Amino acid sequence: MAIDSTAPPLTIEYLKYENLILLECISGSRAYGLATAESDTDIKGVFYLPKSHYFGLHSDYVPQVNNATNDIVYYELGRYIELLLQNNPNMMELLATPAEKILYRHPVMDSFLSEWFISKLCKNTFAGFANSQIKKARGLNKKIVNPMDKEKKSILEFCSVFANNHSIPLANWLKEQPFSQSQIGLVVMPKSTQMYAMYVDADDKLNFSGLIQKPEATQLKLSAIPKGMIPIAYLSFNAHGFSKYCNDYAAYWQWVSDRNEVRYQTTVTHGKQYDAKNMMHTIRLLEMAYDIAITGQVIVERPNRDELLAIKSGASDYDALLMQAEQLTQKIETAFANSALPDYPNTQKTLSTLVTVRDQLYDLPKLLKDRFSDK
Template sequence: MTIDDLKRQNLILFEVISGSRAFGLATEKSDTDIKGVFYLPKEKFYGLEYIPQISNASNDIVYYELGRFVELLLKNNPNILEVLASSSECILYQHPIMQQLTLDLFLSKQTEQTFAHYAISQIKKAKGLNKKINNPVEVKRKTVLDFCYIIQGQHTYPITNWLTKNGLQQQCCGLVNIPHGRDLYALFYDASGSCGYHGIIQHEDSTELCLSSVKIDTPVMAYLSFNRDGFSSHCRDYKAYWQWVANRNQQRYKNNIENGNDFDAKNMMHTIRLLQVAYEIMTKGTITNKRPNRDELLAIKQGKLSYDEIMQLAESLLAKIETASLSSRLPDQPNSQKALAVLLTMRNHLYQS
């Protein structure tokens, strides 16, 4: 099914403006996000074609099937709670039956965990972005040779330096495992090429060292140590960095750099906003989507607060939420039995013959 199908068959129960426009944080460049609730035709719901969610290609218009919507509300999902808390000016359509779903059915101390968990995930994401921006990875991946060292006495030397210093070629080397030595090798050298050594690596993209057959009693030229863990870590970081480069929102990245930010300022604005909402839930037992501190939040988005200042603000809010939860009058968990009874009543009304 598509969004057009939902509209054509009058299956939409709830439709609201969400995101920055709902929060009072929209700017000239802000998109209009739409979220909503639908119900499936009776034959699809009772059959084998249950569809929990329908969205457009860009995912800025998303509709949740009624049961899935209630399921996420019972989990105190931050985004879904905010949809239910939509103010009248953001509601584009509301079927009368949706009035049976009220915030008091779902708000609980569980929001301390769900909101905080989401905020912490965003903080980690910001820290990861901070690391990527400040520690760019070169286009060319390092090779196995960059993690190989020659052992001489109590010291180690990069093998590339050692080969250059001694006028040697890696292709003429032969390696043999040293028994019981993790990633330790005896290195032999044959300038003539008559011994058939395979070299240290076959090509620059190699991920393993080459081993060679060496005649017994052939004198060892040096001992080599391969930092396998370091190479594996580099490969993971390299892959993650260039995947991030390929998939990042180029305009948002450009804006962050132009504002001198080494983190995603927009993400951090919404993280702080979410933590402030969580504190409001704990202390007032409700949600107000439109934020009263627009200027303060937009200042974060515009790069007027440093990374450390935002982290300090987030940590302070997390501590306040934890303290407020101890004296909050909210139940520990949503009343799932009551909420499911309401859902059943809604289903019966929608599917009555």
């Protein structure tokens, strides 16, 4: 029996046609018991590589296959096990999917026991991810409360002028002058940081570079100044402030481009100025982490549907949710400290079982026998 070294492209359709699916579950809000009329149906599952990929010359391991919208995702068996050993929340939820949400389950999946994976590492992954979402929510709250104008500020707005023993914004100072910024020549002040001497070419004979040449400039221009000229004033450039503004501007408008507009409009409508869906899942993850420490189980379907959906609808104040999250985090720390769970998943049993399952899936003993019998 020859092994085909060519590797067909892996798609969801191909996985199903070749019966490579090992596990297929409804996930997301429908698995959590938090679905509403507007909820999509998310699917997650596990597949195994065809022989042509696993034994052939195909060098690129395919860890997952998904559709264009990423609401249907299948993880390769090895990647699934790898993430379970890391106590990845998505994989732990998939492992513990309620029976009524399982669409298909190959018998070999019973070989991997949930108690091998549930460990104190879940404190870092579930609660850690939740707290990263809190930071994300804080950043989102800042973006909503402090929107940025589409017209980008000029570098000149971060400059001040020292003249007549006081400092004023450059724009205000220029309004009082009989010349424009293009007639100014700048020279770096020695032994100083972002300080410049300013000279004026009132007759436009010296071809000074001006402060900037284009409105979108990100650097001030310097000029060659004739010897003996007297500076009319001194300029200070807030380089750190300008750099931070440019980074914030880019991040804000990238967020506007990438954001889920429906979720954003929901946020605007409920008027609480935070991503309510994000905060609902933050609280959910923290509660699941606490459940794991207390019960030793991953409880996917949440018992407090109404409470969580109230958070999603924007019924709670942002600061109150942050306080609730902090209190849950403290409870989680105490619960895991007193938990009898192992510190880490059982890697040895898991990996030895993975080898056995691979043998079964590929019927390896028969495959090797056939190969040698061909000779």
